Amino acid sequence: MSRIVKIGDQTIDIDRIFHDFPYYCASLLKIIPKDGGLEAMEINSMQKILWYGREALPNYDTDPRWRHVRIGDGWKKKIERKEPIREIVLKYRQAGMSTVCMALAFWYIHTHVGRRAMIIAHREDTTRELFRKIEIFFDELPQLFKPQLQSNNKKEMIFGTKGQKTDESGLMSAVATATAGDKGSAHGQTVHCLIASELSRWQTTNLEQVLAGLSNAVPSGMDAAGTIYIIETVANYAGDYFHYRYDQAIAKKSRFDPIFLPWYLHTEYREPWSKHLELSKDLLEMQKEFYLDDNQIAWYHWKMLETENDHPGRGDKMMRALYPGTEDEAFIGSGFTVFPDGALAAIQKQIKRPVQTMRIESSGFYPADEGSFRIYKKPERDRKYVIGADVGLGVGESDSTMSVLVFPGYEQVAEFATNTLDPKEFAHKIKQVGCYYNDALVAVEINNAGVLTNAELDEIYPSGNLYEWEVFNRRAAQGVGRVKKLGWQTSYETKELLVGHARSLLRHDGIGATVRSTQLLSQLRTFIEQEGHYGHAANCRDDLVMAWLIALMAMWRKIARYELNFTEAPSKKIAREKPGFYYDDWRPGDAKEKERGWMAH
Numbered sequence: 001m002s003r004i005v006k007i008g009d010q011t012i013d014i015d016r017i018f019h020d021f022p023y024y025c026a027s028l029l030k031i032i033p034k035d036g037g038l039e040a041m042e043i044n045s046m047q048k049i050l051w052y053g054r055e056a057l058p059n060y061d062t063d064p065r066w067r068h069v070r071i072g073d074g075w076k077k078k079i080e081r082k083e084p085i086r087e088i089v090l091k092y093r094q095a096g097m098s099t100v101c102m103a104l105a106f107w108y109i110h111t112h113v114g115r116r117a118m119i120i121a122h123r124e125d126t127t128r129e130l131f132r133k134i135e136i137f138f139d140e141l142p143q144l145f146k147p148q149l150q151s152n153n154k155k156e157m158i159f160g161t162k163g164q165k166t167d168e169s170g171l172m173s174a175v176a177t178a179t180a181g182d183k184g185s186a187h188g189q190t191v192h193c194l195i196a197s198e199l200s201r202w203q204t205t206n207l208e209q210v211l212a213g214l215s216n217a218v219p220s221g222m223d224a225a226g227t228i229y230i231i232e233t234v235a236n237y238a239g240d241y242f243h244y245r246y247d248q249a250i251a252k253k254s255r256f257d258p259i260f261l262p263w264y265l266h267t268e269y270r271e272p273w274s275k276h277l278e279l280s281k282d283l284l285e286m287q288k289e290f291y292l293d294d295n296q297i298a299w300y301h302w303k304m305l306e307t308e309n310d311h312p313g314r315g316d317k318m319m320r321a322l323y324p325g326t327e328d329e330a331f332i333g334s335g336f337t338v339f340p341d342g343a344l345a346a347i348q349k350q351i352k353r354p355v356q357t358m359r360i361e362s363s364g365f366y367p368a369d370e371g372s373f374r375i376y377k378k379p380e381r382d383r384k385y386v387i388g389a390d391v392g393l394g395v396g397e398s399d400s401t402m403s404v405l406v407f408p409g410y411e412q413v414a415e416f417a418t419n420t421l422d423p424k425e426f427a428h429k430i431k432q433v434g435c436y437y438n439d440a441l442v443a444v445e446i447n448n449a450g451v452l453t454n455a456e457l458d459e460i461y462p463s464g465n466l467y468e469w470e471v472f473n474r475r476a477a478q479g480v481g482r483v484k485k486l487g488w489q490t491s492y493e494t495k496e497l498l499v500g501h502a503r504s505l506l507r508h509d510g511i512g513a514t515v516r517s518t519q520l521l522s523q524l525r526t527f528i529e530q531e532g533h534y535g536h537a538a539n540c541r542d543d544l545v546m547a548w549l550i551a552l553m554a555m556w557r558k559i560a561r562y563e564l565n566f567t568e569a570p571s572k573k574i575a576r577e578k579p580g581f582y583y584d585d586w587r588p589g590d591a592k593e594k595e596r597g598w599m600a601h
Contacts, residue, residue, distance in 0.1 A: 050259070056071075086255045087258075088246055089232040095261060101195045118177070119178075155176060180202035201236055338524075358374075360373050391450035394420060399541065400453075405555055410552060410555060412513075417543065423450070443467035458486060466487070501553055520544045
């Protein structure tokens, strides 16, 4: 027989609150809605799907409306079967996922003895906001259901310990919040309910290790029964760590169940339809694909226009990332690749198979099916070539790479990549490729191990044709901030310069550079901008991209800015007698530029 209590106008079934989470939320928890005030937490349409699973969607296995939805048995059945809840959730924006997970964690410690819950957020301000919601949960509990507090320090709430005179509940449970990367988060503790919120936006430098440490705090094996571990986030970009974890779950290479909730499951996302509303062809196709009614597609239409106004040129892509209709759309639309989609699509049409793949030995080049040296076009007499080089450590991690370009045209003619050469050995490979391509100008990134490569190359490269470093933010008395240093040094500022120059070549109205390598294109697709920084997506590489960017810049600085209008150069400073040596004597604002016959493009 159920125990019923009456609190004011409210009747509460005490026994039901222990096993019916939606009932518990509506009966005991209060939240602050978007329009302010305080109201009971009635779980929304998406939150109900998480609790009831596929049972919340009529004819889940056969109805075409749900073919893009990925949902399992739901929390309810797993709890009834005393199974651990392990879920990785790909969601849409403002779904209420974080709120329902916090409510689940609070319900868990409120209805169990000796349990600990932890919620990890991606930013400190978000952590504070999440804990404030937990405090509201506690403060607004009816007095009959409110456990005695042992402590509340703004990041952790501990219910009373058995045996204390002030304790009335004896729950010995706690809930804490933390920011991703906080030292000591869950270290040495047992966490029975762990919520990793917005994982794709965690700004930790060692995300995999941080998450592994948290995972170790959650009981496993026979002790895992009844525990909860949920990872939930909006997608950030294709190829990041969350994408990898989600794919592993789909492939059943993980204990986690993959959950995908498209935006149209949220029944609150609706706006009145107007007969004057004109939908684009893409939106009409979307309406048909996802079986949307007029009010749903009207909401999406106006939301997309609003997003486009806030982010000109990126509205459609941001909508697909933040409000995806399919899993692929979430990851394809998410994140912001450095280079425009239109340019990458144009590059796709340029891709060619190598005319030869070679291995480079000290005695020469030898054909090899899996050779590290890929040749797309052999050297031509009197053509000028540039090699950009990015140096790895040669220990099986990052690659040592070369990208060879020909002038004119910024066309890629060859590529080299391997992770087995030490930096000094790599210099000898660069020498061989450089000599093969008409004593090519060589620009080596001199960050870290590249210093050794460049120093060795300076000793062995016959032409001595190495890129001379320039300081780009200073006008020197005798040139363009030139210093007596060889190689290219990458910094935050010079990477901006590399990317900006490449973007100017890969513009929508025409492609000013030619890429032949499918491997390079693959890395260009996952070369992203995040928090104002450029680099590769997690679990991806950018070694080929960096070599290519440096080659583009070296070609521009030393060759493409100038044309020789005279049949003979008026000065050996401008064009030395040594064939193929590209000496840059240009000075900003030099009034004699045209007289010398050198003109900037």
